[in-house]
Amino acid sequence: MAPNPSYYGSDPATSHGREESAQSISPPDMGPVLLLLPEEILLLILSYLDRQALGRLSQVCKKLRHYTSRDSVWRRIARRCLNTGFLQQGADMISVIPVKERVRVSQNWKYGRCERNVILKWKRNLMPWLQVDGDLLYLTQAEEIRAYQLHPNGSGLHRRPYAVLLGHQEDVCRFVVTNSHIISGGGDGKIALHKVHSSVSIQFSAHEQDVNCVDCHGGIIVSGSRDRTARVWSLSSAADAQCLHTIQTDDRVWSIAINPLLSSFVTGTACCHHTSPLRIWDLQSGQLINCLGTEFKRGAGVLDVCYETPSILLSCGYDTYIRYWDLRTSTRRCVREWEEPHDSVLYCMQSDGNYMIATGSSYYGVVRLWDKRMNRCLQSFSLSCPTSSPVYSLRFTTSRLYAALATTLHLLDFTVSSHQFTTL
Incomplete structure (x- = not known):
């Protein structure tokens, strides 16, 4: 009895026929x-x-x-x-x-790969403040605010100002950019309202001493001053601003921020007394809502504050800490903190609204990047060696960081290519 080929294996003849049939169904160029x-x-x-x-x-x-x-x-x-x-x-x-x-x-x-450039210099030592709005960079130069057009490729800015905003007799301390106005506070005790893309500006006396900080949302301005007061202003009038509340803080106000829900605002003061330097005030009545923290030492003034969300607040200042406050509970407590490793004052900060924070330190122009998921600093960049200057202000986009020092404006460009990630 002849053996059955299928019992021991495929018949070569029939197997070859099936291969030809399979090739006709699945051609080699079919792809993955x-x-x-x-x-x-x-x-x-x-x-x-x-x-x-x-x-x-x-x-x-x-x-x-x-x-x-x-x-x-x-x-x-x-x-x-x-x-x-x-x-x-x-x-x-x-x-x-x-x-x-x-x-x-x-x-x-994450890995600190960037190209560093000094994109602007000036001769006098100043305490500049900057903001980036689209393709414009706004920078204080003594009593002026200058608007510079950024290059489309991100390589820097046009050296000649796009616009120069005037309105103060002394140095501009802080300013904020909104959709329609640029609101600034100066050492002359005035607040100036500059219309965006216009030379029209309005000035009015706001405080008896320097206006150290301002913020604006929804037609409401809040300002803080060296004269130990904070004030709430309404922009309902096109020609002037009306003072709604004057709040006695009993301490110099260094920083201020309005809650995104327009329900309250926070002041950061010099902490020269036993009262907490971080206090939340009702925007409608001007009454004190709460004090944040009890662990502040005397002189631990708060130089910068910002809301990430209506319930999350960040603060930094003389005590060398970044603090992360959760305002959702009645205790409104600090849930995380990060210490500046070289015990330097933190002048300014910005958050990406997710995991990253950038801070500017008081010595050697140090900019630090922080990942909230880590306890230590992620990356640091020294911008002013061998001379020392604080980073008075910084702002970043998804690809670049701008830092203002006493005599220079620096750019860190993170769009540089990396061989390790060329396959991305």
Whole structure:
């Protein structure tokens, strides 16, 4: 009895026939099996991969490179990265720059890879304050506020000011940029209202001494002064501002910020008395709501405050700490704190609304980057060696950081390419 070929293995003749049939069904140029999946399923699978896996997969073929570059694939990764434009609640504040590119630049922030440049110099020692609004950078120069046009490629700014805003007889201490106005406080005790993209400005006497700080939201201005008062102003009148409340703080006010819900505002004072330097006031009545913290030492003044959300507040100052306050509970306590490692005063700070904080220190122009998920400083940059100058003000975007020192304006550009992440 002849053996059955199928019992021991495939018959060579029939096997060869099946191979030819399979080749006719699945041609060699069909591509990766992943591409057979519906697009929405493929993108969902890719969204669960990490950064390195996506980088390797993008090298397989052009189609997979296209799919691994989609924003939806990178959003989950971007929400966990530093300074990608995603806020704590998951909202994406940027829609122009691809999410994949933001993740690449985020790695440069994390590892401190940047190009440093001095983009502006001046001869006098000043205490400049700066703000960045779109493609304009606003910088105080003594009694002036100068607006500079930023280069589209981010390499710097046009040396000639786009506009010069006047209105003070002494140095401008602080200012804030809104959609319609630039509001500034000066050493002459005045507040000036400058219309954006216009030479029209209004000045009025606000305090008896220096207006150290101002903030503005929803047509309401709050100001703090060396004369130990804070005041609330209404912008309902086009020609002037009406004082709604005058609050006796019994201490010099160094910093101030309005809650995004327009329900209250916080003052940071010099802490020359036993009262807490951080106090929250009702915006409608001007009454004290609460004092934050009891652990402040005498002289631990608060130089900068900012709201991340209506319930999260950040503060820094003379006591060398960044403090993270949770205002959702009745105790309104400090839930996290980070200490400046060289015991330097912290003049200014900014948060990305998610995980990153940048601070400016009082010695050698040190800018530090902090990751809230870590206890120690993430990266530091010394901008003024060998001479020493504080970082009086700083602002950053998703790709660049600007820092104002006594005689120079510095740019840290984090868009530099890195060979390690060229596959991203």
